Amino acid sequence: MTRTMRALLGASALCSAAVAAHAQDTTLTIATVNNGDMIRMQGLTDDFTEQHPDIALEWVTLEENVLRSRVTQDIATQGGQFDVLTIGNYEVPIWANQDWLLPLEGMPEDYNADDILPAIAGGLSVDDTLYAAPFYGESAMVMYRTDLADEAGVEIPDQPTWDDIRTAAEAMTDQDAGIYGICLRGKAGWGENMAFLTAMANSYGARWFDTEWQAQFDSPEWTEAVNDYLTMMNEYGPPGASSNGFNENLSLFQQGKCGMWIDATVAASFVTDPEDSTVADSVGFAQFPNKDGVDNHGNWLWSWNLAIPSSTDAPEAAKAFVAWATSQAYTDMVAEEEGWAAAPPGTRTSLYENEEYQKAAPFAEMTLNSINAVDTNAPSVQEIPYTGAQFVAIPEFQGIGTAVGQQFSAALAGQVSAEQALQNAQTSTQREIDRAGYGE
Structure with a gap:
């Protein structure tokens, strides 16, 4: 069984568990895209729920074009269907300026937002305030x-x-x-x-x-x-x-x-x-x-990011999830589970300074150079x-x-x-x- 298949099975089990988890205080509905890195994340969320037993996770996993349509419609109408959105660096500044997203202020002390690659962080910020956290970045x-x-x-x-x-x-x-x-x-x-x-x-x-x-x-x-x-x-x-x-x-x-x-x-x-x-x-x-x-x-410069719509009724729980999924600790967990080459790329300076990652990922230098060469x-x-x-x-x-x-x-x-x-x-x-x- 491949890693992707295992992750899919794990994600399916998590979805079923979330529906049944009525005893938990908060359920976060997370809209995400059906690509490999996001599927992998769903398969690893036992770590998050162990740390936050009062928060259940419910996933809505969609093909890219469908995801964009659904989350755009929901946030523009303030529908409140989702608590966490997977969106790109195209949407973040536009939606933040409409007050559709919550600023990611007050993140945990060990989150280290300064470690995010400047090229990526710049596209997710308005007036030097971060409005989404990158799950991975790319050129x-x-x-x-x-x-x-x-x-x-x-x-x-x-x-x-x-x-x-x-x-x-x-x-x-x-x-x-x-x-x-x-x-x-x-x-x-x-x-x-x-x-x-x-x-x-x-x-x-x-x-x-x-x-x-x-x-x-x-x-x-x-x-x-x-x-x-x-x-x-x-x-x-x-x-x-x-x-x-x-x-x-x-x-x-x-x-x-x-x-x-x-x-x-x-x-x-x-x-x-x-x-x-x-x-x-x-x-x-x-x-x-x-x-x-x-x-x-x-x-080409893109990042898939996790953002919190202003319509959510669980902002603190949503922020806890975003911090978990985009943290250095999450990167370390992926490396431990699946090897350093599988670590979400293009987000943190520390990853590209990590000798183990450089050794495991022959594409690391090309990726970083491509991202840094972009002038938006x-x-x-x-x-x-x-x-x-x-x-x-x-x-x-x-x-x-x-x-x-x-x-x-x-x-x-x-x-x-x-x-x-x-x-x-x-x-x-x-x-x-x-x-x-x-x-x-």
Whole structure:
């Protein structure tokens, strides 16, 4: 039985126990995403309930797009359905400024908030006050099969260009053997395919908007980036890629079906885990590619964080859980249970100073360097009126980004041409940004 399966069974048991735990004083309802690190956390929460026998935990575990929709609807209406939310660094400052989140003040003395990586903490703070605690942080990078690259006679440098990636994808593709040279996100969503495509477009020198808030999908940079993405995926990618997001591509890579996968750095521990990955001993890493002549390797910065909605009726219990799940002690517990390579990455300076972690995680340096290289104030090499990284940090981006993602997913599925998808993206984006009053 794999670790992920054990965690899932443990999480299921915890959910059942929570429902039955009527004798406990407080029940926290926690909304979270169905990825490996969060599933692992659910399997380890006996430690929390032993320390807090008066608090029961009830989990609502959802696919990424569904999670975003559910928690956004609940918090915007002050529905009070959840006591702890799993949200990204996109939502935190926007929601904090709406007074929808409680500040994480008065955390336990041993929590050591100063240990959180500055790049991550900065995205979760408003006026130097933390409004969410990072469970893990990430940038993006290339993960590739070193054995296939050697067999194909191609080299993937530490800082590849997109020409390097396309050459390697072609060389490693063996469709008769069920091996695809490259796996990339195709599932529609502002945080699914548009996270990847925005980072890719940034690396081509593109931008979402010019300084007058005019959409830029009719620019040469966006046109080239989208056409290159579609060409690579159609020629060297897996079938049905328009339905593949992070989890689907992770599974394909672990099964040995992808020569390369360009995605979040957090995936590194899962593709190198011999219990879950058939290619664990043959994985190499490289920086997110750039277009030759453009000094921008994607500019991707994300963290999944635990936050407390202001509508909760159990703020102190919720704070106790957030402190437990994002603490240094939790990291140590994961390392003890599953090894240092499985520790939640990208959140704490102390983890990257830990020699045991550095020894166990060959991806540690690449992850830290990728995170530290991100400048959310300048995701594009061109002048822009917004901040962000693989997203635009405005409230309207959830709707705009998802609508654009649907266009590009349809193009990947062959339902519309690249030209039509870009034109539709240009029209719909400009309409919504004008309606919201930007650029006036």
